[in-house]
Amino acid sequence: MLDYATTMKAPAYLAINPMGKVPALRHGDVVVTETAAICAYLADAFPQARLAPPPGDRLRGPYYRWLFFAAGPVEAAVSNQALGFVVAPERERTIGYGRLDLVLDALEGAVSRARIWSANAFSPPMFMSARSSASA
Numbered sequence: 422m423l424d425y426a427t428t429m430k431a432p433a434y435l436a437i438n439p440m441g442k443v444p445a446l447r448h449g450d451v452v453v454t455e456t457a458a459i460c461a462y463l464a465d466a467f468p469q470a471r472l473a474p475p476p477g478d479r480l481r482g483p484y485y486r487w488l489f490f491a492a493g494p495v496e497a498a499v500s501n502q503a504l505g506f507v508v509a510p511e512r513e514r515t516i517g518y519g520r521l522d523l524v525l526d527a528l529e530g531a532v533s534r535a536r537i538w539s540a541n542a543f544s545p546p547m548f549m550s551a552r553s554s555a556s557a
């Protein structure tokens with residue numbers, strides 16, 4: 422069990438994740454950090470759970486797309502919003518996510534059009550996006 426402020430920055434945990442952040446997954450002798458990587462790893466490690474389209478499936482494209490979208494633009498936009506960092510309109514082209522409202526619109530469109538590929542109807546990209554946008 423980790424304590425948010427102390428043991429998360431202690432050597433034992435930093436040996437697992439040098440960033441001192443959660444989540445981190447240890448599965449046998451494999452350590453995976455970063456939420457997107459953990460989701461992708463679990464989907465691959467447990468294919469019977471049908472968390473992702475199988476390798477070779479065309480839906481692998483949108484699967485990767487939204488997994489990376491959650492890890493990149495969504496996390497950056499939501500973090501900046503939480504910190505009150507406002508991107509000047511003339512600088513929006515220089516920042517990967519552009520504007521938070523555009524990120525959220527893209528996400529909303531994707532969720533509303535999403536094809537359900539998982540029996541659980543709870544795919545990793547949608548899980549990650551829901552987690553991040555909940556704090557927007």
Ligand SMILES: N[C@@H](CCC(=O)N[C@@H](CS)C(=O)NCC(=O)O)C(=O)O
Binds near residue numbers: 455496
């Ligand atoms: N890019 C990382 C972000 C992880 C992250 O932001 N973790 C936060 C909680 S959501 C954390 O551990 N904060 C505590 C700290 O830095 O001490 C991921 O996708 O997993």
